[in-house]
Amino acid sequence: MDGQTRDLPPLTEGLKAASQDELAHAFKEMLRIRRFEENATRAYTRGKISGFLHLYIGQEAIAIGTNLAMREGDRIVATYRDHGFALAQGCDATACMAELFGRSGGLVGGVGGSMHFFDRDKGMWGGYAIIGNHVPLAAGHAFAAKYLSDGKVTICFLGDGAVGIGPTHEGMTLAGLWGLPVVFVVENNRYSMGTPLGRTLPVEDITLRAQGYGMESDRFEVTDPFQVRDRLKVAVDRAREESKPTLIELLTYRFRGHSMSDPGKYRTKAELDGFRNRDPMEMTRRALMELHGVSEDALEAVDEAIIEEMDVAMASADASPQPVPEHRFKNVYVEE
Amino acid sequence: MDGQTRDLPPLTEGLKAASQDELAHAFKEMLRIRRFEENATRAYTRGKISGFLHLYIGQEAIAIGTNLAMREGDRIVATYRDHGFALAQGCDATACMAELFGRSGGLVGGVGGSMHFFDRDKGMWGGYAIIGNHVPLAAGHAFAAKYLSDGKVTICFLGDGAVGIGPTHEGMTLAGLWGLPVVFVVENNRYSMGTPLGRTLPVEDITLRAQGYGMESDRFEVTDPFQVRDRLKVAVDRAREESKPTLIELLTYRFRGHSMSDPGKYRTKAELDGFRNRDPMEMTRRALMELHGVSEDALEAVDEAIIEEMDVAMASADASPQPVPEHRFKNVYVEE
Amino acid sequence: MAVLQIREAIRDAMREEMLRDDRVFLMGEEVGHYEGAYKCSQGLLKEFGEKRVIDTPITETGFAGVGIGAAMCGLRPIIEFMTFNFSAVAFDQIINNAAKIHHMTGGQFHAPMVFRGPNAAAHMLGSTHSQAFDTFYAHIPGLKVVSVATPKDAKGLLKAAIRDPNPVIFFESEVQYGVKGEVPEDEYLIELGVADTKREGADVTLLCWGQSVAIALAAAELAQEKGLDVEVIDLRSLRPLDEQTIFDSVRKTNRAVVVEHGWPYGGVGSHLIARIQEECFDALDAPVLKVCYEDLPMSYAENLEHLTIPQPSQVLEALEEVSYRG
Amino acid sequence: MAVLQIREAIRDAMREEMLRDDRVFLMGEEVGHYEGAYKCSQGLLKEFGEKRVIDTPITETGFAGVGIGAAMCGLRPIIEFMTFNFSAVAFDQIINNAAKIHHMTGGQFHAPMVFRGPNAAAHMLGSTHSQAFDTFYAHIPGLKVVSVATPKDAKGLLKAAIRDPNPVIFFESEVQYGVKGEVPEDEYLIELGVADTKREGADVTLLCWGQSVAIALAAAELAQEKGLDVEVIDLRSLRPLDEQTIFDSVRKTNRAVVVEHGWPYGGVGSHLIARIQEECFDALDAPVLKVCYEDLPMSYAENLEHLTIPQPSQVLEALEEVSYRG
Ligand SMILES: Cc1ncc(C[n+]2csc(CCOP(=O)(O)OP(=O)(O)O)c2C)c(N)n1
Ligand SMILES: Cc1ncc(C[n+]2csc(CCOP(=O)(O)OP(=O)(O)O)c2C)c(N)n1
């Protein structure tokens, strides 16, 4: 997109096998996430958003590919880096932005903010911010699916930084022991905050742990949404059909700092450029152009429409009022 | 010892390689533990001991073999099933029994009871009763050894039931990551309370987890104290010389219930008999007789001396007064 | 009326609710094949099978979380902690996930479930196994907290707790499982948040719950001999708290004492005292006193443990002190 | 006197103690290369190297436990929690191992160490990241608990905490790291367990600590305008608690209010009130009031958060109420 000549990697099998419609859909959805995040950045800078804001830029192919591997009723359980999943699941962009603004029109009415996106009907089951503590919950959703024999699969995302913590271990132990229909996906973006993997994990390959949990595993560098879709699908099917959990490690990269307060100085420009070069969203864009002859202009038009959508979402979010003061007393207890 | 003819297993290499002195020492020490535990049982039945009482009968070879693999200054960190380690480390039997009685002469002055045996000078670093929460502590002792370059090795014991819990995982993760001089030994006695391994762990082989922690591992059925000594020694040396942790799984068996309140009905007589047949203590006794011609009478004499020792210990313990009332205020804070 | 032990009342409550509602299940260490470390689930595995009576590995954070996750899907888990002392390793799950999920999701999810098990000191279990978790959980908005002292209360409150759409912490006691009492044959529920006046009296209000109820009643007997007529209120529910019953009684007696199985600093008792002095300031003829654990880790030795735990004689002294007697 | 931010005072305290004593080290998430999530360890990795400034993976139970285990061997760990909210997953290590090891081992071992980091609500971090852990830890015998509000106090108390042979919980605050104040150039220590009267006054005693000190001082200014002369006592140390200073003040003013960054049920504030009514019953002209968090999980929305956290105007109201004014 910057017009510079770069040493671009070849298009992947996944991209080649995809139809133009599939590519167009995936590209659009990834770009929607990216533009949403960019708007969030701007809003944060302008003081419209407060607290922590963790962007998904660079990892979009995962949320999109996952969405394509899921069935109606399946569940996503994610960390605080959750905007991408919400948008991929079809959550309303205005509601998402309004949540960041802490407004009544927010996805959870403004009480959660960036880290707690939930939209039950869309299969978006959170948005958790205590590292690892959502892993047992995801196992619990899967337990319920098995208990109720409702065929629902839970896909639980965690960061590379969440692998060492106890609750992750316990959730995986129970899933393996009881054969729960859940897929654990580690989004290994190489860093937990400012700390590279080598300083947080004793071994590089996270899926080495799968054996101890009696789980199947898979591990790959994310290149495009279709690869994610296809390889996740294997695990999702295993969960649904055999009631067996899987541990998947996705090697990926975030282009921004950990959160808005992190300039990300611990990374080199060369490293960043390397990953930008094979940004799965850009690869998808290239596939549309190179394999299907879609014009630069046509893609610009898509982008403009998305920018428009996201600007409208931002404006609508901003027009949403703050929650009424009494709202804070709501939902502390369920009143029957 | 019951005079019945049984299909006895052959003597092991470890037993064959040991000298008569070594055998005699190990046999005596194992028997001391067993007689101590038997006295504790009686005292419990008579109401002299209260709370939880977890016996080590059947697993004695581990404590003895471990002691033989250690050097002065090395540390044992154990669970609530800790009497055997204390005795193996040379803690005073009277102080141990007095601790069970809650008396001022107890190993920790009567405030800890059965689950909290500590004797710093003897390398007995506890005695912990919240499953898994001693694993990070043991890593911490090893961290200190590395920090101080004092060459001390920590050997941390845990049950098969402690493998699934988070603190165990975190302690092992840090030990692996930082290369700490610690040996983690899982005493897999096939049960956690009334629950057989198959209902608590997703896979049978606990050492499969070692890989994920970047650790070496070892796994074997405990046959005799020398085998334990020799194979632990490899790990202890690795810790001391290379500052690398090891995960060892020892397959063993407890002949009694989980604690005094557990009749152990979940096990079959056949299973119990099978393990009694290859009781490492009995094997050691047989080695003395079969390989070194030690007479039944000579061994009886050893036993009688031990029974005498333990009876005296029990009587002395019983003569120890309760802690003075003000003792409860001591050691809440360190006063400088 | 049948005469049951508390453990049987608890078992019956779970059994009846499991029969009534397929979504109710029991999960915890040794709850199935072993029938409970304290035999509170005797017969349940046999009756309901492994699907609904589930033995877990020792993974309190894991199975507490599984329970919460399952509750979010509409199931009604009963999570047994072998003792609440072990809930310390599941603390985050309880205070962050169970307590907050309803609020944090803007009401989209909730966690209808019970965490139950024995709490506080039993007998000679040492410092890590003798802690009262009342304060830790009563402190947290989003949780309900119940503590029972009789078979009848145990059954009626547990059934209500299982049906409650909120996460309920349900405190029992090792040393009370064998306590017997009459339990109605017909089905009944006891509403959460309603205290029970276990003994009426005119001179001093004595507040208690869980294990401290027996101490309070014994102290009231001792006081009666000294001519003091003590009103013993069993709070039963710590959150929500039946403040009205407390304040009404204090306004009648003008004096109050709290007996607490728990530490002095910032405990439930402190809360009761703070609330009473705020709401009944003018009615109080004496400061409200508290008799509770000494501010110490629990010792194993029998004599030290006895001294650390509140005894009826100490409560009597406090009753006399607030009455300016003795 | 140098003018420093609280984060700098904390850094200087750690630095000086690390220079003085080789056994002191700092461990936590992002404390090294990143120099602290809130930059409290700026420059320390560079100065002391990776041996003594240690980045950990996200394993609060693990590294808290490693700290305790190392302390038992004679080292002097400083364990940083990125926030105390994350200490919920290390709760058992703190309340069982750190707090009890000295007692449980009959005095053979002890844990000379500091757990430090920001505590309570910051700004719009949502319900799981905005909790006050004061009550959880102040409740526990075996721990010491400190909470600081000024650079001078932060430095002097942290140095004393590092030298203390007991485990000390040391509360800071995200929103106060940038607060500036004068700090003596020469070395000094501030003894744990001594409150500081931040403002003298004759009419009402106002108790506060940590984040609530600023609120209290602001409220005292407002009150002054209304002719109320408020004495503001910064407790600084919650355990041990400087009860004498509190009681002396209340006996002088005959009225007291507590401002607390924390929930109402059974908090530190409840404890203060319970103790005051017990010890100063006859001196009190009005019930002791408390202004604290509302009994709610924290909302993210700015307006809701503002309403949930105590504000000076509410404290003023309480001051007027106990003075029977307004
Ligand atoms: C228990 C706990 N400890 C610390 C934190 C603070 N924290 C939030 S995100 C984060 C880094 C997580 O990294 P990773 O798991 O790799 O996920 P990523 O941010 O890269 O997606 C940390 C330390 C937390 N939220 N919870
Ligand atoms: C966190 C925690 N949960 C539960 C318990 C209760 N408990 C004590 S021992 C035990 C069984 C442990 O079995 P295992 O680890 O195999 O050791 P073993 O007793 O066989 O030596 C249980 C469940 C505990 N002490 N701590």
Ligand SMILES: [Mg+2]
């Ligand atoms: Mg990461």
Ligand SMILES: [Mg+2]
């Ligand atoms: Mg076992």
